[in-house]
Amino acid sequence: MKIDPQSPLPKYHQLKEIIKESSKKGMIKPNERIQSESELMTIYKISRHTVRHAMGDLVNEGWLYREPGIGTFCADRLSRTSKKTFIIGVISVVVSNYIFPSIIHGIDNVIHPKGYSIVLGNANHNTEKEAAHLQDMINRNVDGLIIEPTRSALPSPNIKYFHKLREKGIPFVMIDSYLDELNPSYVCVDDVLGGYLAAEYLLELGHGRISIIYKSDHLPSTKRFQGYKKALKKYKVDYSEELVKSFVLPEDKNPASPLIKELFKIKKPPTAIFCYNDQIALQAYKAITKLGLKIPHDVSLVGFDDSDLAILSEIPLTTVAHPKGKMGEKAGKMLLQLIESSSTSQVQQFIYKPQLIIRDSCKSMC
Amino acid sequence: MKIDPQSPLPKYHQLKEIIKESSKKGMIKPNERIQSESELMTIYKISRHTVRHAMGDLVNEGWLYREPGIGTFCADRLSRTSKKTFIIGVISVVVSNYIFPSIIHGIDNVIHPKGYSIVLGNANHNTEKEAAHLQDMINRNVDGLIIEPTRSALPSPNIKYFHKLREKGIPFVMIDSYLDELNPSYVCVDDVLGGYLAAEYLLELGHGRISIIYKSDHLPSTKRFQGYKKALKKYKVDYSEELVKSFVLPEDKNPASPLIKELFKIKKPPTAIFCYNDQIALQAYKAITKLGLKIPHDVSLVGFDDSDLAILSEIPLTTVAHPKGKMGEKAGKMLLQLIESSSTSQVQQFIYKPQLIIRDSCKSMC
DNA sequence: ATAAATTTGTGCGTATGTATC
DNA sequence: GGATACATACGCACAAATTTA
Numbered sequence: 001m002k003i004d005p006q007s008p009l010p011k012y013h014q015l016k017e018i019i020k021e022s023s024k025k026g027m028i029k030p031n032e033r034i035q036s037e038s039e040l041m042t043i044y045k046i047s048r049h050t051v052r053h054a055m056g057d058l059v060n061e062g063w064l065y066r067e068p069g070i071g072t073f074c075a076d077r078l079s080r081t082s083k084k085t086f087i088i089g090v091i092s093v094v095v096s097n098y099i100f101p102s103i104i105h106g107i108d109n110v111i112h113p114k115g116y117s118i119v120l121g122n123a124n125h126n127t128e129k130e131a132a133h134l135q136d137m138i139n140r141n142v143d144g145l146i147i148e149p150t151r152s153a154l155p156s157p158n159i160k161y162f163h164k165l166r167e168k169g170i171p172f173v174m175i176d177s178y179l180d181e182l183n184p185s186y187v188c189v190d191d192v193l194g195g196y197l198a199a200e201y202l203l204e205l206g207h208g209r210i211s212i213i214y215k216s217d218h219l220p221s222t223k224r225f226q227g228y229k230k231a232l233k234k235y236k237v238d239y240s241e242e243l244v245k246s247f248v249l250p251e252d253k254n255p256a257s258p259l260i261k262e263l264f265k266i267k268k269p270p271t272a273i274f275c276y277n278d279q280i281a282l283q284a285y286k287a288i289t290k291l292g293l294k295i296p297h298d299v300s301l302v303g304f305d306d307s308d309l310a311i312l313s314e315i316p317l318t319t320v321a322h323p324k325g326k327m328g329e330k331a332g333k334m335l336l337q338l339i340e341s342s343s344t345s346q347v348q349q350f351i352y353k354p355q356l357i358i359r360d361s362c363k364s365m366c
Numbered sequence: 367m368k369i370d371p372q373s374p375l376p377k378y379h380q381l382k383e384i385i386k387e388s389s390k391k392g393m394i395k396p397n398e399r400i401q402s403e404s405e406l407m408t409i410y411k412i413s414r415h416t417v418r419h420a421m422g423d424l425v426n427e428g429w430l431y432r433e434p435g436i437g438t439f440c441a442d443r444l445s446r447t448s449k450k451t452f453i454i455g456v457i458s459v460v461v462s463n464y465i466f467p468s469i470i471h472g473i474d475n476v477i478h479p480k481g482y483s484i485v486l487g488n489a490n491h492n493t494e495k496e497a498a499h500l501q502d503m504i505n506r507n508v509d510g511l512i513i514e515p516t517r518s519a520l521p522s523p524n525i526k527y528f529h530k531l532r533e534k535g536i537p538f539v540m541i542d543s544y545l546d547e548l549n550p551s552y553v554c555v556d557d558v559l560g561g562y563l564a565a566e567y568l569l570e571l572g573h574g575r576i577s578i579i580y581k582s583d584h585l586p587s588t589k590r591f592q593g594y595k596k597a598l599k600k601y602k603v604d605y606s607e608e609l610v611k612s613f614v615l616p617e618d619k620n621p622a623s624p625l626i627k628e629l630f631k632i633k634k635p636p637t638a639i640f641c642y643n644d645q646i647a648l649q650a651y652k653a654i655t656k657l658g659l660k661i662p663h664d665v666s667l668v669g670f671d672d673s674d675l676a677i678l679s680e681i682p683l684t685t686v687a688h689p690k691g692k693m694g695e696k697a698g699k700m701l702l703q704l705i706e707s708s709s710t711s712q713v714q715q716f717i718y719k720p721q722l723i724i725r726d727s728c729k730s731m732c
Numbered sequence: 733a734t735a736a737a738t739t740t741g742t743g744c745g746t747a748t749g750t751a752t753c
Numbered sequence: 754g755g756a757t758a759c760a761t762a763c764g765c766a767c768a769a770a771t772t773t774a
Binding site: 012 | 771
């Protein structure tokens with residue numbers, strides 16, 4: 001292993017990783033002396049200052065200890081593991097959202113038996129609040145973090161906090177959505193496929209004018225939109241801008257209602273609508289019935305997530321299954337593995353294949 | 367204060383002490399910017415490197431944090447000034463319940479600005495799990511606890527944990543429900559009144575056979591039942607056992623469906639049904655429509671809580687308002703007061719007066 | 733026992749990069 | 754773009770602790 005001066009990672013950081021790796025892999029054992037500062041200087045062709053920076057950090061993080069006049073030694077594992085707080089941070093966009101409580105439930109199911117507890121952070125659609133919670137989690141020395149990133153379809157202003165987490169060796173798992181540039185561990189649904197399945201189903205039923213309502217700052221939502229476009233292309237149905245509606249408002253402000261009104265003002269209104277989640281689908285449902293139209297007779301409707309809402313509505317909603325609790329459990333398990341392996345570099349990614357759940361909100365046009 | 371080059375203590379060590387002292391004495395406050403590195407260089411006539419050495423140590427020890435391009439700041443909490451953990455435990459019956467997420471949201475709104483975070487515990491309708499979480503919260507040294515007690519209508523096997531909390535001086539607030547024998551601080555709804563209002567409304571509409579579905583191990587639910595009986599008595603309507611249905615299953619198992627079937631098998635079925643919450647009301651709604659009956663034409667329906675479900679359902683549900691988020695905020699404020707006053711004996715109790723919200727799920731019989 | 737060599741600790745000077753305002 | 758503040762990195766010197774010749 002060598003140090004690359006061209007790497008975006010600072011040299012001292014690279015050296016830290018090299019030492020940590022050789023400690024993890026047992027190449028250097030507890031209380032064994034490692035190379036002296038001057039040896040490391042010549043081996044890696046870096047200055048004494050840089051060597052000391054790296055080693056100083058590792059001493060603070062409990063990987064090494066120094067003895068003046070003698071050398072630097074590998075610390076035993078205990079000094080590291082005993083620093084655990086047994087707290088796992090969970091930051092979500094809206095804790096009171098209809099889906100996230102189930103995810104939290106799933107996470108708790110997995111981590112509580114292992115002695116961990118959840119510290120909750122609620123970003124509330126606000127990247128600044130998200131930043132505050134991230135800093136807070138770092139200050140609290142959480143053992144790991146599960147986060148549903150806020151406004152994931154836009155460039156995140158909070159990237160630096162994730163770098164901080166990595167520097168500190170705090171593993172994190174993104175859930176439901178992820179920031180690609182970080183190449184993080186994550187658990188997600190194949191949203192493109194989900195959107196495709198929903199649109200394909202409507203196309204197979206003979207619908208030619210299929211509308212979509214999605215949230216433009218939400219990555220899964222935009223992926224569902226991609227899937228929708230993919231299906232239209234496959235079935236050679238024209239893509240029409242006027243049938244595509246998006247919003248950025250939080251769901252609890254009922255963004256669907258005005259969009260539905262717009263959709264039914266156009267000359268050839270849609271015969272089917274795909275909503276990126278069930279909450280919006282039910283808002284659409286209400287707005288559509290207010291216009292005097294009936295579901296599925298006049299308009300077919302497909303949601304996403306298979307939430308409780310989908311079953312509780314008057315006409316059970318055709319929707320796409322979301323693993324919810326299972327996804328929480330998976331993220332919890334993944335994080336526990338990352339914590340226990342204490343390897344910062346490891347990346348795990350898991351993508352659920354969604355399934356269409358056919359109920360009664362769609363009609364065949366044939 | 368100055369740095370003495372003759373001192374046996376290293377300069378960086380002296381600077382650390384100076385900064386720590388001014389932090390302890392409150393001369394620099396949390397999140398306040400301290401002098402820049404170059405300022406400290408000139409003030410104390412030491413090199414940049416020495417300043418960075420001192421400040422780097424203090425960052426590692428949790429006294430300071432740095433923001434590139436902005437400055438170095440005094441860290442809050444995480445230390446020395448007190449033994450506070452700035453963690454508030456929240457234990458609920460079901461975190462994924464439709465109401466509790468809003469309550470958590472409300473709690474978070476109040477406590478997060480004060481630097482506290484929520485550690486979540488999910489009892490999942492299980493008193494043993496509740497016990498495990500209570501012990502866990504005690505072990506974690508939470509600064510306070512907010513709890514929705516599980517199976518609150520039954521004698522609690524977990525009383526001893528609340529005594530432990532009191533012994534340890536950890537204040538707690540019960541929410542939505544409470545264990546009377548403890549004479550605890552709590553925030554609740556006047557459930558008897560709520561049940562009374564719901565039943566009174568149906569009675570005023572001319573209904574003579576009013577059924578109730580409630581959860582028998584849940585204190586608020588049984589109080590709503592009491593209010594129902596009170597109203598019947600007041601209006602001199604006979605109380606009929608066959609119209610009263612209760613269950614203990616968690617709501618997500620759809621306990622309402624079989625009960626509705628039973629209700630409509632009896633000779634004179636009810637013309638109105640009061641369900642102790644909206645979730646059950648919507649399950650009832652579905653079961654009723656499955657029987658070929660229409661709401662409100664054939665059966666009137668009243669729920670409780672005014673959840674999102676009440677508005678999203680096909681026929682907007684008449685229900686009783688529950689403060690939800692506001693209640694969470696109130697409980698948070700109350701707990702913060704108890705923490706700050708650090709008086710164990712103080713008891714605060716707050717009872718919201720519920721209001722009936724009339725929508726379209728009830729019909730007048732007159 | 734002493735001196736020399738090694739190793740870590742403290743400290744200064746300088747330069748360049750990057751983030752923020 | 755310029756000023757400011759922190760981040761990384763190189764070089765040098767000397768001190769203190771320890772080991773070894």
